[in-house]
Amino acid sequence: MRQYAMIIDLNRCVGCHACALACRAEWDIPAQDGYRRNWVKNLGPAKTSHGLSFTAYPGLCNHCDKPACVPVCPADQIKKTFTEPKTGKTRTMTVAATWKNPFDGTVQIDKTRCLGCGACADACPYGARYVNTNIANKDLDGDGIADKCTFCKPRVEAGLRPACVQTCIADARIFGWRDEPKIADYIKKGAIRLSSAKVQTGPNVYYYGQPKDLELLTKTSTPQEMP
Template identity: 40%
Template sequence: MDLARRMFMGQLARLAAGASLVPLATVAEAAINDQPPRRGGDPTKRYAMLIDLRRCIGCQACTVSCHLENDAPLGKFRTIVSQYEVDDPETGDMSTFFLPRLCNHCDNPPCVPVCPVQATYQQEDGIVVVDAERCVGCAYCVQACPYDARFINDKTQTADKCTFCTHRLEAGLLPACVESCVGGARIIGDLNDPESTIARMIAEHRDELQVLQPEKGTLPHVFYLGMDERFVDRPEAFASIWEIRGTDNEELHYEFSGH
């Protein structure tokens, strides 16, 4: 689908949503399609990522390498490390907490059934991807994602997000963010392989692992080790970085309190 047609179809989808007066907040709760069958990917694998927050130093190497690898638009990110200043509940002292964020590649992804054209789907290896040829840019999936992990790509006018760099995995390479992590905080692998590093780490630290917003029932497959429990849900904290401005001083992106 060429860009002009995609933009036209996206405008129609947005107009239809407005005409029906359906609040965007309800899009995540209302399934437009049934969950389509998984397709593509290796059915023998189930990819997941474990992020060891004890090793993350907030250097943003993962953010930069992902941005370069996937040619994301300025001010939009498939992965990012949010940096927060939080208070110690016992002493009241302030400390810095780094929270890497990306698509959680859920087993029950709410972004998939809301897509009116089934452009968003889950591969048989668990990776959630977007078929840019089908996507009309209606942003239903962006609204449905509870992890703020999706955006509309300004260049393509289609939904964009982390894909675990599936093109690199298929070539036997690590995702860009994993390869560039100087602290070795990001571990990706196949949960179906008991000898994989991620499977062994999950078995070893099972009682310590946490996921974001478990109450949503999405069954995320990005696991965090060393998580401050206050960040499992949306944190009450103040973001201390990521005010990004263009050459005309126009604000392009900002990680704000509670985001």
């Protein structure tokens, strides 16, 4: 299976929050506490073993290899047929209201069947999901609708870049297939994931940067426990 992934190059990132705002605009995310698909947390200045660091944690859904959010969804299981856009190849899987796409590795939500129970949001060690309680699937007696980063799938399918990548003023975000050179080269030269001994979901957002910045990032932002 091919997997979409993102590199965030902290050597280029200036922590300006343009990504977070472009996402909010593109997907019309309400400006309410915790409602976001994409966030920036400015870190430091703080001491590290390599000297002072003043960097940022630009976060989004990691579209994990083994997403913790998918198996916990209590919505009715249905059969869903996925199509690979280029080849037209199809594959049918049994899914609840959220799944990992077998052809591109993105984790998606069926907004029409979400109950808004929040189980997925609670299960994510990165806090990448939120439940929008302004809206709900009333016919399902829903309490809200879960939302998160889709890697801008509709845009990507239309040949565009994710909104956060397009707007990044420093070209610090690189999106593509995990095995493409522009991504794979970064992984080869030491881009890291925010994983720990107990959190091994296989995130597909990678961070690259100076050792001091990666140290501060992992120290402050890597989850140490599964929720």
